[in-house]
Amino acid sequence: MTINQSGWRPERPESNTDAVPASFTGNKALMLEEALIFEIGDTSTTGVDIAGATGCASRLGCLARTAPIGLPGLSEPETVRHYTRLSRQNYAIDLGLFPLGSCTMKHNPRLNEKMARLPGFADVHPLQPVDTVQGALGVINELAVWLIKLTGMHGVAMSPKAGAHGELCGMLCIKAALEKRGEGHRKVVLVPESAHGTNPATAAFAGFTVEDIPANAAGRIDTDALKARLGPDVAAVMITNPNTCGLFERDLKEISDAVHAVGGYVYCDGANFNAIVGRVRPGDLGVDAMHINLHKTFSTPHGGGGPGSGPVVLSEALSPFGPLPFTTRDAEGHFQLIEEETAGDDHPDTFGRMTAFHGQMGMFTRALTYILSHGADGLRQVAEDAVLNANYILRSLETTLDAPFAESGPCMHEAIFSDHGLAAGFSTIDIAKGLIDEGFHPMTMYFPLVVHGAMLVEPTETESKAALDQFIGALRSVAERAKAGDAALKTAPHFAPRSRLDETLAARKPVLAYREPPMAAAAE
Ligand SMILES: *Cc1c(COP(=O)(O)O)cnc(C)c1O
Secondary structure (H helix, E strand, O other), rough: EEOOOOOEEEEOOOOHHHOOOOOOOOOOOOOOOOOOOOHHEEEOOOOOOOOOOOOOOOOOOHHHOOOOOOOOOOOHHHHHHHHHHHHHOOOOOOOOOOEEEOOOOOOOOOHHHHHOOOOOOOOOOOOOOOOOOHHHHHHHHHHHHHHHHOOOEEEOOOOOOOOHHHHHHHHHHHHHHHHHOOOOOEEEEEOOOOOOOOHHHHHHHHEEEEEEEEEEOOOEEEEHHHHHHHHOOEEEEEEEOOOOOOOOOOHHHHHHHHHHOOOEEEEHHHHHHHHHHOOOOOOHHHHOOOOOOOOOOOOOOOHHHHOOOOOEEEEOHHHHHHEEEEEEEOOOOHHHHHHEHHHHOOOOOOOOOOOOOOOHHHHHHHHHEEEEEEHHHHHHOOOOOOOHHHHHHHHHHHOOOEEEEOHHHOOOOOOEEOOOOOOOOOOOOHHHHHHHHHOOOOOOEEEOOOOOEEEEEOOOOOOHHHHHHHHHHHHHHHHHHHHHOOHHHHHOOOOOOOOOOOOHHHHHHOOOOOOOOOOOOOOO
């Protein structure tokens, strides 16, 4: 082992693992192999030692199951080990730096968790009478006020459950506003080439037609091309700021003014708000709607598609069209929930409802905890440190990897590299797989599409200099190998439980159900 200035680093083994015979168990030291529960469990084993109930007749009648359910059984310790082993095959923000660009994989402070677990928050039910959940509604309201203040907007829809869901909310507001004006015929939504795939998908889902706007050589929107396309058929533009090349769209105000002048609306994809929180208010740039991914900027966990949260801030023009329910505070300081039954004639323009209840309460509690523990000045520091860390990565690696926009000035919260200059036959995927052997989750790859073989690295502000140096060292080492044409990199990862998988096949033909292998021939 060596200690270098970038922290602890094991020496690269002389040979790869092919030179060492496989272990008897298939385990690689503490990296344990794990079979499917169907393969290790059997229907006769159970971790439960309670006898079946007697003396109570089933009320299921003819619906009662007659055949055994056939689920695999394990004893309690086997069950605990099975799921613990599986959990160890995952990478997590609590294990190390997670450089996924655009995803803002920052540390989730434990204080957030502590607050969210307080019984008064954790045990509330969305159908409780409003009188009994004043505190919870107070949290939603206070968070709403912070989001409005931080963005300089007029209102906020709290219920959307992810960034993409928020995009849909914003576009439905725009649609409702256009229809109210009798301009439902405006169908075109302009989306820059570098946009996240959810932007065009959302616009199409909401019934609009998507047209691409090209990027200029500096990685920003081609403002002239955008302006040239504006006209009476344009409903909106969807612009990500900072954009997915990690650059601030300096012309956004000019673009917004031009879009408004022709009667369109400006949707801003706020997934990258982390870079500007406390420094820039999107409302000042003429934005009409913007989602905020609480699981990005405000440190709530990114949980397997579950507990995301994507509130949407709205301009004065769009606020009346926002969805139900929302909270208000009456003259006595009581919080009210405005829903279909309570809206009366006061909110005729709402486009309706997006979710069964009020949004992700647990995420609201975490996000508000994060905001209050940082304060306004602390949030500003978040943006500054996130940008500083990304620029440190950009400048540390620009001589090793091609950095297409290095000349465009400092980046924002993420640094972008391309596969230009790698040895023939080597690509971004080889670098990503090599990083796995180094113990890192790969960066975002092949996105945005405007950069060939893109590698988008977002360190976030929660990484120390030592952690950044270690990551930079690892990425530099893997990149040097890819430039030198190191054949071992083509079959990386070597130290992971599985080596290189056919990702296309896995995505196109996923095997999602266990099928018992055919019985071995009895005669044998
Ligand atoms: C993450 C992201 C989204 C989608 O947000 P989800 O919360 O994952 O639905 C949209 N646009 C950009 C630029 C993103 O980074």
